Amino acid sequence: MEVTLKIHRYNPETEQGGLETYTVQAEETATLLDVLDVVKDEVDGSLSYRKSCRMAVCGSCGMRMNGAAVLACKTPMKPLVDRGEVPVISPMGNLPVIKDLVVDMGPFWEKFRAIKPYLDEGSGDAPVKEWRIQQEQLDQIMKEALCIQCGCCVSECNSMEADPDFLGPAALAKAARFVYDVRDRGGKGRLERYNGYHGVWDCTRCYFCNERCPKGVDPRDAIAKVGARIYQEGMRSDKGARHAKVFVDSSHKTGYLLETNLVPETVGALAAIKEIPFAMKMVRAGKVPNPLKPHKAGKLDEVRRLNTLIGDQEKQALEAVHRGPAWPAEDAPRPAEDDE
Amino acid sequence: MKSSYAYYPGCLASLSQKELDASTRAIAGKLGFELVDIPGFTCCGAGDIHEARPEYYLHLNARILGQAEQLGQDTLMTICNVCTLNLRQADKRLKADADLLARVNDNLREVGAATYSGGVEVRHLLWEIAEGDGFEKLKQIAEKPLVGVKIAPFYGCQILRPSKLLGFEDPDRPQSLERIIEACGAEPVDYPSKIKCCGFPIILAREEVALGELIQPLTEAKEAGADAMVTPCPLCHLSLDAWQGKAARESDMELGMPIFHLAQLVGAAAGLTYDELQFKRHLVKPYPATDKIYADA
Numbered sequence: 039m040e041v042t043l044k045i046h047r048y049n050p051e052t053e054q055g056g057l058e059t060y061t062v063q064a065e066e067t068a069t070l071l072d073v074l075d076v077v078k079d080e081v082d083g084s085l086s087y088r089k090s091c092r093m094a095v096c097g098s099c100g101m102r103m104n105g106a107a108v109l110a111c112k113t114p115m116k117p118l119v120d121r122g123e124v125p126v127i128s129p130m131g132n133l134p135v136i137k138d139l140v141v142d143m144g145p146f147w148e149k150f151r152a153i154k155p156y157l158d159e160g161s162g163d164a165p166v167k168e169w170r171i172q173q174e175q176l177d178q179i180m181k182e183a184l185c186i187q188c189g190c191c192v193s194e195c196n197s198m199e200a201d202p203d204f205l206g207p208a209a210l211a212k213a214a215r216f217v218y219d220v221r222d223r224g225g226k227g228r229l230e231r232y233n234g235y236h237g238v239w240d241c242t243r244c245y246f247c248n249e250r251c252p253k254g255v256d257p258r259d260a261i262a263k264v265g266a267r268i269y270q271e272g273m274r275s276d277k278g279a280r281h282a283k284v285f286v287d288s289s290h291k292t293g294y295l296l297e298t299n300l301v302p303e304t305v306g307a308l309a310a311i312k313e314i315p316f317a318m319k320m321v322r323a324g325k326v327p328n329p330l331k332p333h334k335a336g337k338l339d340e341v342r343r344l345n346t347l348i349g350d351q352e353k354q355a356l357e358a359v360h361r362g363p364a365w366p367a368e369d370a371p372r373p374a375e376d377d378e
Numbered sequence: 379m380k381s382s383y384a385y386y387p388g389c390l391a392s393l394s395q396k397e398l399d400a401s402t403r404a405i406a407g408k409l410g411f412e413l414v415d416i417p418g419f420t421c422c423g424a425g426d427i428h429e430a431r432p433e434y435y436l437h438l439n440a441r442i443l444g445q446a447e448q449l450g451q452d453t454l455m456t457i458c459n460v461c462t463l464n465l466r467q468a469d470k471r472l473k474a475d476a477d478l479l480a481r482v483n484d485n486l487r488e489v490g491a492a493t494y495s496g497g498v499e500v501r502h503l504l505w506e507i508a509e510g511d512g513f514e515k516l517k518q519i520a521e522k523p524l525v526g527v528k529i530a531p532f533y534g535c536q537i538l539r540p541s542k543l544l545g546f547e548d549p550d551r552p553q554s555l556e557r558i559i560e561a562c563g564a565e566p567v568d569y570p571s572k573i574k575c576c577g578f579p580i581i582l583a584r585e586e587v588a589l590g591e592l593i594q595p596l597t598e599a600k601e602a603g604a605d606a607m608v609t610p611c612p613l614c615h616l617s618l619d620a621w622q623g624k625a626a627r628e629s630d631m632e633l634g635m636p637i638f639h640l641a642q643l644v645g646a647a648a649g650l651t652y653d654e655l656q657f658k659r660h661l662v663k664p665y666p667a668t669d670k671i672y673a674d675a
Contacts, residue, residue: 197575262429278584
């Protein structure tokens, strides 16, 4: 089949670049990566892009097609050719461009290092023999463990566009993989790394990361899992956690969100004073419900009992996490080989 | 389109964004479907309870779905993106896992709340009027076409992504709002950030990051010549409308971009008045756009 692409070229030596159009012949089964290979072999050997495994495992060939990050090796071209589309191929977003489709992954790896991407064994009692974990324990981190670090989730992260230092979906999904690993003893110290500015509460929930991830990691859901652990450990130093607490508390008090409590309880009373002119505009437009007569849901007692009941269950679950499974003792029998 | 829906306005349309609730009720009459109120509904938990206490979030949403079921309704209508994602995500998990549904129902029973058997589908107003007989009905009621009015669609995130939970249309090239804008006789304006985030979820905890996100669609819509923007989400509306002044000041710009709720756009084309659609409850004055719409009034 005949494939036409527009490729975003950039030459760092001349600092020149722009869209170039290429038309080549490719097999009907060709992926975007196959087509790029044909362009490089037959038309312009100076075209630069990363590749290695060609089977969606190594995570090298992340790039944008029509503005959306994809793995080139996992993107079949026939459907686009059939639609008569001429896709625009460009480098991933939120990372500096080195040449053509090659981005500098340096800032990406820096954020990985910052989240401490290895098991913290705590102090003293390191295990003395192999520790096999149970399937249901692995299931808690299975999705996050599928990450191939390709950067597709980072490419369109809306919060990172506004705050380049945001740890971002890839690093925070890796954080969840360790927070929920039963062997990890990092505790609150580990969580503190993700709790501050540029951490989990920077996430704006745009869900681009879930949409783009080629491996089904669902990084936004992973960020929420880290946020849940921080919240349930009672850590309230960040405005993000205090914001969440207003929602929880107001669901108990009225069944609805108590909008008037959001600003003072999130940013603090002093900072809230600065917001008074803004609040007055909201009052004049009729946007501020009367705080003295809050709108209350019917059957509120049901919700209060529900909050208490589920809250107790959450506490018990967290206590079980704190107790943790014991390290296997030196004389412990080797676990049964269940599938060999 | 159904003849009746269990109606879930959520918190914002019940509190600060009452104009959205009023406009939705007003267009329901025109479109010919009944909105059945859910007695004793609560907040869906927003992104916040969903994140901080996922188990509580799941139970709150199961209870709402169960309440809709008790009304004898098989479809629940939302008018907020966040409510839509929250309810659909909970619904999908409960329908996919019988053990989970049983455990959640045990808890709901213990507190005396409605239980859920999995018989409700959650649909946003947008989806009901963007295709099929709902769209045909929309074209019929748009008897006062908004000729010459340029409207920039702003989708918001959680009606497009994650598409495996929402899935109404291509999340990268949605067209539902454009179709509705055209059916209302107005002209849709295209711009790159129409599918991006308004920043609302972090507008208090990370104001500067949120305003950095918010300014993009506002400036792009302005540059594209829009008279107003329209959104299907009251959180996006609050961000685009109430925080617009701050975002403009931070970026040293003049914006004055009126923001319409989806139901207000439809209502205006259906001949409902400025007062019926409660445009006066916006922070950014809607006049330049509404003057065009109500020129003959």
